[in-house]
Amino acid sequence: MASAGHYVGLDVGGTTMKAAVVNDEGLPLSTPVVMATEPERGQDAGLETMCETIRRAVAAAKLTMTEITAIGVATPGLMDIKAGLILDPPNLKPWKNVPVRDHIQKAFGLPTVYQNDANAATYGEYWVGAGREARSMVMFTLGTGVGGGIILDDFIVEGEHSHGGELGHMRIESPAHGRLCGCGSRGCLEAYGSASSVVRRTREELATYRGPSKLKEYYTANDDVLTAKVIFQLASEGDALAMEIVDDTAYYLALGACALIATVDPEMIVFGGGMAVAESFRAKIHEYTTRFGLPHPVKKVKIAFAKLGSDAGFIGTGGAARLALRQGKV
Amino acid sequence: MASAGHYVGLDVGGTTMKAAVVNDEGLPLSTPVVMATEPERGQDAGLETMCETIRRAVAAAKLTMTEITAIGVATPGLMDIKAGLILDPPNLKPWKNVPVRDHIQKAFGLPTVYQNDANAATYGEYWVGAGREARSMVMFTLGTGVGGGIILDDFIVEGEHSHGGELGHMRIESPAHGRLCGCGSRGCLEAYGSASSVVRRTREELATYRGPSKLKEYYTANDDVLTAKVIFQLASEGDALAMEIVDDTAYYLALGACALIATVDPEMIVFGGGMAVAESFRAKIHEYTTRFGLPHPVKKVKIAFAKLGSDAGFIGTGGAARLALRQGKV
Numbered sequence: 195m196a197s198a199g200h201y202v203g204l205d206v207g208g209t210t211m212k213a214a215v216v217n218d219e220g221l222p223l224s225t226p227v228v229m230a231t232e233p234e235r236g237q238d239a240g241l242e243t244m245c246e247t248i249r250r251a252v253a254a255a256k257l258t259m260t261e262i263t264a265i266g267v268a269t270p271g272l273m274d275i276k277a278g279l280i281l282d283p284p285n286l287k288p289w290k291n292v293p294v295r296d297h298i299q300k301a302f303g304l305p306t307v308y309q310n311d312a313n314a315a316t317y318g319e320y321w322v323g324a325g326r327e328a329r330s331m332v333m334f335t336l337g338t339g340v341g342g343g344i345i346l347d348d349f350i351v352e353g354e355h356s357h358g359g360e361l362g363h364m365r366i367e368s369p370a371h372g373r374l375c376g377c378g379s380r381g382c383l384e385a386y387g388s389a390s391s392v393v394r395r396t397r398e399e400l401a402t403y404r405g406p407s408k409l410k411e412y413y414t415a416n417d418d419v420l421t422a423k424v425i426f427q428l429a430s431e432g433d434a435l436a437m438e439i440v441d442d443t444a445y446y447l448a449l450g451a452c453a454l455i456a457t458v459d460p461e462m463i464v465f466g467g468g469m470a471v472a473e474s475f476r477a478k479i480h481e482y483t484t485r486f487g488l489p490h491p492v493k494k495v496k497i498a499f500a501k502l503g504s505d506a507g508f509i510g511t512g513g514a515a516r517l518a519l520r521q522g523k524v
Numbered sequence: 525m526a527s528a529g530h531y532v533g534l535d536v537g538g539t540t541m542k543a544a545v546v547n548d549e550g551l552p553l554s555t556p557v558v559m560a561t562e563p564e565r566g567q568d569a570g571l572e573t574m575c576e577t578i579r580r581a582v583a584a585a586k587l588t589m590t591e592i593t594a595i596g597v598a599t600p601g602l603m604d605i606k607a608g609l610i611l612d613p614p615n616l617k618p619w620k621n622v623p624v625r626d627h628i629q630k631a632f633g634l635p636t637v638y639q640n641d642a643n644a645a646t647y648g649e650y651w652v653g654a655g656r657e658a659r660s661m662v663m664f665t666l667g668t669g670v671g672g673g674i675i676l677d678d679f680i681v682e683g684e685h686s687h688g689g690e691l692g693h694m695r696i697e698s699p700a701h702g703r704l705c706g707c708g709s710r711g712c713l714e715a716y717g718s719a720s721s722v723v724r725r726t727r728e729e730l731a732t733y734r735g736p737s738k739l740k741e742y743y744t745a746n747d748d749v750l751t752a753k754v755i756f757q758l759a760s761e762g763d764a765l766a767m768e769i770v771d772d773t774a775y776y777l778a779l780g781a782c783a784l785i786a787t788v789d790p791e792m793i794v795f796g797g798g799m800a801v802a803e804s805f806r807a808k809i810h811e812y813t814t815r816f817g818l819p820h821p822v823k824k825v826k827i828a829f830a831k832l833g834s835d836a837g838f839i840g841t842g843g844a845a846r847l848a849l850r851q852g853k854v
Binding site: 272329330344346347349351352353354355356357358359360361363364365366367368369370371377379449452453454455456457458459460461486488489490491494495 | 602659660674676677679681682683684685686687688689690691693694695696697698699700701707709779782783784785786787788789790791816818819820821824825
C-alpha cells in the first residue's frame with residue numbers, strides 16, 4: 195500500500211542505541227540495528243552515531259529516506275521533552291543540553307518526535323503489546339531501577355517538567371520507615387521492586403536466615419553473582435526463603451499498582467523486565483493489588499506482563515512519532 | 525454576543541445541589557440556585573429536583589432554555605462516568621444505578637455532560653481559578669475526606685473505572701505502618717490530611733501532651749466542638765502543639781504532592797478546602813515537597829491554594845460541559 199507509513203524508532207541507551215523502521219501496524223521491518231553509544235566520545239559524535247543508526251535502520255528495512263514518514267528518538271532522562279533536549283542524564287555523561295530533536299530533524303528533513311525512553315517503551319506495549327486492547331495503561335519496568343510510563347486514551351503523560359511516569363520514585367513507604375533509594379530519598383518503589391533491590395533484600399535476609407535454603411547454599415558459593423533471576427528460579431523450585439523474597443516483591447509492586455489506581459485508574463497495569471515472567475508472580479501481584487487497592491476499580495483492573503521485551507523501546511519510539519503526527523503535534 | 529455559550533453547571537451533593545449558568549469566560553451569570561437533595565425521597569424525586577434546579581438556574585440567569593448551549597452535571601462517586609450513571613454512592617442512599625445524564629439530556633433536549641464532582645471542581649480551578657495559567661494541574665480538596673482531581677492539558681483524568689483522581693486513597697504510608705482510613709485500608713492520605721484527621725490526630729496528641737497549650741485548654745472546655753479551623757487558628761497564634769499538628773499536616777500533604785509529581789508531574793498542585801488559607805501553611809507544604817520530591821521537577825512545580833471556594837463545583841461542571849463540547853465528545 196503506497197500510502198502506508200514508515201516510522202524510524204531510535205532508542206538511545208547509555209551503552210547501545212537501537213533502531214528499526216516500524217509500519218502502521220507496529221511491525222518492525224527488520225531486526226533492529228544496534229550501535230555503541232559511547233557517550234564518552236562526546237555529544238557531537240553521539241548525534242552522528244544516532245544519524246548513522248537511523249540510516250542503517252532504513253537500509254535494513256530496504257527503504258530509502260524518501261519513504262520514511264517520521265522519525266522518533268527516545269533517550270533516558272534528564273531531558274526537556276517539549277524542547278527536544280537531552281539535559282544531563284547520568285548514563286550519558288558528559289553530554290549536556292544536546293538539541294537531539296532539532297539536529298535529527300535538520301539532518302533528515304523529516305518530522306521528528308522526541309520522547310522519554312520509558313514512556314516510549316510503555317507506548318510500544320500499549321500500541322501493539324500487552325495493552326493492545328486497553329484504552330489506558332500504566333507500565334512498570336523492573337530492571338536495575340524501576341522505570342515507568344502512563345498512557346491515557348492515546349495521551350502520553352510526559353509531565354510538565356518531563357518527569358511524567360517516574361514510577362520508581364513514587365513512594366510505597368514513608369520517608370520515616372522507607373528503604374534508602376539510589377536517588378537519595380527513602381521509601382521509593384525502586385528501593386523495593388527493582389531487580390537490584392531484590393538482590394539487596396535477599397542479601398540482607400541471608401545475613402540472619404537460619405533455615406535450610408538452596409538460596410543460602412547458592413549464595414555462599416556465588417555471592418558475587420547473585421541475581422534476581424536466580425532468586426526467582428529458586429522460588430519456582432520451592433525454596434522457602436526465595437519464595438518469601440518473591441512474595442514480598444509482589445506485595446511491593448502491588449502497592450505501586452494501588453497508587454496508580456488511586457491516581458489515574460488505568461484499564462491495565464503492565465510489568466516488564468526480566469523478573470516479569472512467571473504467571474504465579476503475576477497472580478500474586480494481582481492478589482495483593484486486589485487486597486490493598488480501591489475496592490471498586492481493583493475488581494476490574496487488568497494486571498499483565500509486557501510482551502515485547504526490549505523491542506518495546508524502538509517500536510514505541512516509532513509509534514510515538516506516528517501518534518504525534520496523527521494528533522497534529524508535529 | 526449572540527453566539528456566546530451558556531453552560532448550566534449542576535453540582536449535586538448529599539445534602540444540597542447547586543446550579544448556575546456560566547459563560548465562556550467561566551463567570552456565573554447569577555448566584556447559584558441551591559435546593560435540598562433529600563436522597564431519602566428516592567431517585568425519581570432526586571432527578572426531578574435536579575431538573576428543577578437547572579430550570580431555576582436558567583431563570584436566575586435571566587435566560588430561557590433555548591439560550592443554553594449545554595448542561596453539566598456532577599455527582600459524588602460511586603459512578604460510571606462514561607455511562608452517565610450514578611451507581612450507589614454512600615451519601616446518596618438509597619439511590620442506585622440512576623441514569624442521570626440520559627434523564628437530563630432527554631428532559632431538556634440539550635447536550636449533557638456527566639462528571640465526578642471532585643474532577644469538576646478541579647476543572648473549575650484549572651479553567652478560571654488558581655490554575656488558570658497552568659497547562660496541567662492536580663487538586664487536593666481537604667474536607668471531611670480528601671478529594672482530588674487531575675487535569676493534564678485539558679484532559680480530565682476520569683479513570684477507566686471512574687476512579688481517576690481518588691487522591692485521598694493514595695497511600696503516604698505503607699499498610700504496615702499506616703493509620704486506618706475510613707475506607708478500611710491503612711496509610712491513605714485521607715487518614716492524615718483531611719480536616720477530620722487533623723482533629724483526630726490532635727485528640728491523640730492531647731491524650732499524652734504535657735506542655736502548656738492553649739489548644740489543650742480549648743479542648744478541655746470544648747472537646748465536642750474541636751475543629752481543624754480552631755487548630756489552625758491557634759497555630760497561627762503561636763500555640764506549640766497546634767503548630768506541630770499543622771506542621772505534620774503540611775508534611776503529609778507534601779508526601780501526597782510528591783507522589784503526584786512522580787506520576788503525572790503537573791505544572792501546579794492546588795490545595796482547596798477550609799484548611800487551605802494561610803500562606804505560612806502553603807509555604808510549609810511547598811518546603812516539604814521540595815525536600816521530599818523528585819529534585820528536578822520540585823524546583824519548578826507551583827504549589828497554590830484554590831481560589832473559587834465551593835463555587836469551583838458548579839463553575840467546573842459547566843466548564844466540563846463546555847470542554848466536552850469543544851472536544852467533540854458530545
